[in-house]
Amino acid sequence: xxxxxxxxxxxxxxxxxxxxxILAGCRHYFGYPITPQTEIAAYMAKxxxxxxxCFLQAESEIAAINMVYGVAATGKRVMTSSSSPGISLKGExxxxxxxxxxxxxxxxxxxxxxxxxxxQPSQSDYFQATKGAAHxxxxxxxxxxxxxxxxxxxxxxxxxxxxxxxxxxMVLADGTMGQMMEPVSLDYDVKNTVExxxxxxxxxxxxxxxxxxxxxxxxxxLEEENFKRxxxxxxxxENETMYEEYMMDDAEICVSAFGIASxxxxxxxxxxxxxxIKVGLIRPITLWPFPKAPFKKAxxxxxxxxxVELSMGQMIEDIRLASECKVPVTLCNRAGxxxxxxxxxxEAIVNANNGGAK
Amino acid sequence: xxxxxxxxxxxLCGHYGSxxxxxxxxxxxxxxxxxxxxxxxxxxxxxxxxxxxxSIEDLNAAGIKLIASEYAGSNVDIPALxxxxxxxxxxxxxxxxxxxxGDDRGALALGRLSDKxxxxxxxxxxxxxxxxxxxxxxxxxxxxxMAEIENACKIKITGLVNNSxxxxxxxxxxxxxxxxxxxxxxxxxxLPVVCTTVNETLYNELNGKIENLFPLKLQKKxx
Numbered sequence: 001x002x003x004x005x006x007x008x009x010x011x012x013x014x015x016x017x018x019x020x021x022i023l024a025g026c027r028h029y030f031g032y033p034i035t036p037q038t039e040i041a042a043y044m045a046k047x048x049x050x051x052x053x054c055f056l057q058a059e060s061e062i063a064a065i066n067m068v069y070g071v072a073a074t075g076k077r078v079m080t081s082s083s084s085p086g087i088s089l090k091g092e093x094x095x096x097x098x099x100x101x102x103x104x105x106x107x108x109x110x111x112x113x114x115x116x117x118x119x120q121p122s123q124s125d126y127f128q129a130t131k132g133a134a135h136x137x138x139x140x141x142x143x144x145x146x147x148x149x150x151x152x153x154x155x156x157x158x159x160x161x162x163x164x165x166x167x168x169x170m171v172l173a174d175g176t177m178g179q180m181m182e183p184v185s186l187d188y189d190v191k192n193t194v195e196x197x198x199x200x201x202x203x204x205x206x207x208x209x210x211x212x213x214x215x216x217x218x219x220x221x222l223e224e225e226n227f228k229r230x231x232x233x234x235x236x237x238e239n240e241t242m243y244e245e246y247m248m249d250d251a252e253i254c255v256s257a258f259g260i261a262s263x264x265x266x267x268x269x270x271x272x273x274x275x276x277i278k279v280g281l282i283r284p285i286t287l288w289p290f291p292k293a294p295f296k297k298a299x300x301x302x303x304x305x306x307x308v309e310l311s312m313g314q315m316i317e318d319i320r321l322a323s324e325c326k327v328p329v330t331l332c333n334r335a336g337x338x339x340x341x342x343x344x345x346x347e348a349i350v351n352a353n354n355g356g357a358k
Numbered sequence: 359x360x361x362x363x364x365x366x367x368x369x370l371c372g373h374y375g376s377x378x379x380x381x382x383x384x385x386x387x388x389x390x391x392x393x394x395x396x397x398x399x400x401x402x403x404x405x406x407x408x409x410x411x412x413s414i415e416d417l418n419a420a421g422i423k424l425i426a427s428e429y430a431g432s433n434v435d436i437p438a439l440x441x442x443x444x445x446x447x448x449x450x451x452x453x454x455x456x457x458x459x460g461d462d463r464g465a466l467a468l469g470r471l472s473d474k475x476x477x478x479x480x481x482x483x484x485x486x487x488x489x490x491x492x493x494x495x496x497x498x499x500x501x502x503x504m505a506e507i508e509n510a511c512k513i514k515i516t517g518l519v520n521n522s523x524x525x526x527x528x529x530x531x532x533x534x535x536x537x538x539x540x541x542x543x544x545x546x547x548x549l550p551v552v553c554t555t556v557n558e559t560l561y562n563e564l565n566g567k568i569e570n571l572f573p574l575k576l577q578k579k580x581x
Contacts, residue, residue, distance in 0.1 A: 008490070008524055008527065009490050009491065009492045009495070009524075010375070010488065010490040010491055010492075010523065010524050010525050011491075011492055012375055015375075015492060019492060035406055035407075035435045036406075036407060039374070043493075046493065112433075117433075118433035119406055119407075119433055119435045120433065175407070179405075179407040179408070181375055181525055182525055182526075183490070183524040183525050183526075183527040337433070
């Protein structure tokens, strides 16, 4: 099978992630099935054997993330994917990857929680992805796609950033993004040139052994590693933050949403604009690093900010911090696998415009 | 408007995401215009997200009986089949549409019914194809998927439905360009292209240019 990448194809978000990963040079996928991301594994199972790659269905999510650790230590591009409960299981491995400064890509196609929850779309793993994936001081790069095209684009970007900064990048999608089909074009000039002198590729009897490990016997050394890692995080915050602004120039109300919620929000904003309400959107594309600058500016420009989320309100905390609490920030949400409608968001915009924001 | 020659049972199978469910619902509505008793069965054990049940309001309004697992569209993520599925082969007075799950995995569920369907021998097994899907871009890869499905469900495919589309970006030209793809598969497999399905918004533009054009009313996912 020859896929001509410049041509448009009709893909599910999950398939787009899988094919983009292959194009980015990923030849190792380890995972365990869970709705609504199973098509990633199914696609990899079909494609990897045909291109000399490795697809392995592990016995559990915990096994899969540790296989990712193993391949990452050799410097090869590697990924795993899961949905909310499965990502929780991977937590320990994610922390070990961070402690050993290993690049990897993890995809979370979120579903409603907590617990086993449901299989419908959700954004309630925002806290987990941006703040608390597991124990210890560390961050992941968190990329939030809002279309099938971005599912692919941010997968490629995720691999590149992971290599560049020696850390885990997470594509944080949701069930809608994973399952919906849209036309995409997968035409990339993939950068895969980062030197990895630390990789455990065999000494060839010509150098000292490389050791990949997250255990440090001296607390002084461990502290030093933590400080070094956070210096790198500062660089990332300065250079890699991504967001989209929509109709913010003259906005008096700011709506903020990421992923699928931003598409619902855009529809509502268009309707509100038609009614003469000056409203715009800030859509964070990187959730970590969080785009603080546009919200700081919005705090000085608008009357209020509405956070549209498929959760009980998680990103809203970062918006309050970034806008320095200068204007009210209210929540417009559904939870447990439900999606807000454009009508619900429009109502929130009209309320805010009437000064109803508390 | 195309005159479809429906057998008593019409089965729709294909690669996942090829458009089976949408077409199944549209064919059931088309059938209902000609026959009194129409059943549609959702035997999809693969995808818990997009289900025939999403169209339940349209189906109810038309008086079409939906046979679906009570778990379809719920959070219970298990490959359950409805017990009423046996009425598909037992009630010979009804015309039936069967929406089969994607790929060979989905077609496996048909194994339970395949002997009776073949014994009655009044069925059409249609393979839905879309050249714009990444794993079926040409005749060779599509025929590979077709062989996997036939092998899993033990029923031979009898015809093709060309549903080549690029979602909301689909142009009339895209559909015209897909005709050769469908014809090549037809030549290589000796199977007729039973119809080419298009969004109803493209119907007038393409009517007369493509044989057996079937307009589709797109079904929405409810949540």
